Amino acid sequence: MLNQPSTIATQNASKLWNPRRRSDALFFLLMGGLSACFILLIVLLLAADVMFTSPREFYRALAKPEIRAALRLTLLSCTVAAILSVWVGTPLGYLLSRYSFPGRWIIDTLVDIPIVLPPLVLGLSLLILFHQPFFGWQIEGWFRDSLGFPIAFRWPAVVLAQFSVACAFSVRTMRVTFDQMNPRAEEVARTLGCTRGQAFWQIALPQSRRGIVTAFTIAWARALGEFGPILVFAGTTRMRTEVLSTSVYLELSIGNLDAAVAVSLLMVMLAVVVLLVLRVLGTGLTS
Amino acid sequence: MIELRNVSVKSGSFVLPRISLQIESGEYAVLMGTTGRGKTTLLESICGLRRVAEGQILIHGRDVTRWSPGDREIGYVPQDLALFPTLTVREHLEFAMRIRKMSAAVIAARTQELSSVLGIGHLLTRSITGLSGGESQRVALGRALSFRPSVLLLDEPLSALDETTRHEMHELLRRVKQSTGVTTLHVTHSVAESESLADRCFWLAEEGIQERPLACR
Structure with missing residues (x-):
């Protein structure tokens, strides 16, 4: 059929x-x-x-004055490190994106070094840098004696250690941001009377707003997780240079696993909240 | 007046041969030539965005070869328009005047005048996002004319427009030419544009630039 x-x-x-x-x-x-x-x-x-952990253990760990101090220092140092990272990363990312100059590849490579360097090595390098005499002059000594503001094993060392790594990520983010923007608009602005600085300030920078927010977010999150350089350069002095990442280490070293896990969870919550809030604000996730 | 004296431009492996050209004040010149010959490069060199390897560029008799783009007082409309994504239409028209720190009254009057001539008065508060091709073209033209430049450079301003809009823009350019008398160099591939707008026509070829009788072919 x-x-x-x-x-x-x-x-x-x-x-x-x-x-x-x-x-x-x-x-x-x-x-x-x-x-x-x-x-x-x-x-x-x-x-x-x-x-x-249990909610009771969680709240009990967070009630400790040492952990509260570490939380305060973490929020402060991560924010300062992220602001500094964006402050430095924006011009450096712009220069790397827009201009060809002799030795650009060297700068490009140097920027990545804090990303690939083992964290402990970075901390050790910072410690050596601040204590190495340069023709009889020492950075740490100058800060301590001339400004009355010692750096190593104090809270500024925490910020500097976080900044050293976070800034590299910020530079990368800002460079990609400027790479994706048409440089033609800045060129036209220059024909309209702008200097290069005005073209950057009035045309490029407003366009890079989302990139800046993203760079800040990445830098903040990276600073939150920083441990190795802080351990070596700032130490783990309780109530002075202790941040949440070092709290986990300190609690673990004294066998207080519950507190270590509680602090870890707090860090996870902080990271998630910051990433979500800033991503929604900065990258139009809501749309 | 635009005068080029043996201007040569090098960009990687591309070399624009020595170009000599003179366009008198108030003239509307059209520059034609095959694709990839260097017409855009020449415009960019005149407005200072590209370094000249050899030769001189004179605007109204002054050697501006080493001047920065902002000091040359040249209005430039690139092919891709390069509008500013974060500014409104009004801010585009005001941009060059604000850079020059003109008074608020002058800026307001000039913006009003330009928006009326260009027919974009109803768009002043709009962001450039969502503007049609013709509207964007008018905004770019207004931005270039806002500071009353002595020279206007247009890089294929009508190439990406539909037939109706192109005709409207054509008429607009003719009105601008009559009302401002600005010395204009207009790059195009369209013979019709050159015939109806140009006082003079130049052809950029491999061996250099030649003036041709209208229309260019």
């Missing part, structure tokens, strides 16, 4: 469609499966922390 034309058409259509649908399913299965592994790892890590 001959097939009806409509049946043949349906069979042909099914022959055409089925292999594609199968291959799409395989694609999504592979991509989604691999992606899910990482997402699952993060979720499980956080869930394990939450399950390990």
Whole structure:
């Protein structure tokens, strides 16, 4: 018996469609499966922390004056380090993005060094830098004796250690931001009477607002997680140079696992809140 | 007056051969030539955005070859318009005057005049996002004319417009030419544009620039 034309058409259509649908399913299965592994790892890590402690333990740990002081210093130092990072990262990112000059590749490479350097090495380098005599002159000695403002093993060392790494991320972010902006608008502004500085200030900078917010966010989050350079350069003196990341270390070192986990959870919450708030404000996530 | 004396521009492997050209005050000159010959490069050199390897650029008899773009008093409308994403239409028209620290009354009067001539009075409070091609073109033209430049450089200003808008802009450019008398160099590929707007026509070829009788072909 001959097939009806409509049946043949349906069979042909099914022959055409089925292999594609199968291959799409395989694609999504592979991509989604691999992606899910990482997402699952993060979720499980956080869930394990939450399950390990109880709300009572959490509040008891946070009630400790040392932890409260560490929280205050963390909020302050991360904010100062992030502001400084954006302050330095914006002009450096702009110069690297817009101009070709001899030795640009060297500067480009130097900017990445704090990112790839082992954290302890960075802290050690900061410590040596501040105590190394340069023709009889020493940075730490000058700050201490001339300004009455010692740096090493004080709170400014915490900020400087955080800034050293956070700024590298800020420079990268700002460079990408300016790379994505059409330089033509700044050029036209110059034909309209602007100096290069005015073109940057009035045209480039307002356009880079979202990049600045993103750079601030990344710098803040990076500063929050900084530990190695702080440990070496600022020390872990309770109530003086202790930040949340060093609190975890200190609590662990005295065997107080509950407090260490409580502080870790607090850091997770801080990171999530800052990332969400700033991303919504700065990158138009709400739209 | 725009005068180029043996101007040569090098950019990577591209070399613009020695160009000599003279456009008298108040003239509307059209520059044509095949794609990639260096018409945009030449405009950028005249307005100071590209360094000249050799030769001199004179604007109204003054050698401006080493002057910064802002000191040359040249209005420039690039092909991609390069409007400022964070400014409103009004702020575009006011931009050059504010940079020159003109008084608020002068700025307001000039903005009113320009928006009326260009037909963009109803758009003044709008952001440039969402403007049509013709509207954007008018804003870019207004921004370039706002500080009453002595020279106007237009880089294919009508190329990306539909037929109706192109005709409107064509008429607008003719009105601007008559009312301002600004010395203009207009890069185009359109013979029709050159025939209806130009007082003189130049052709940029591999061996240099040649003046051709209207219309250019």
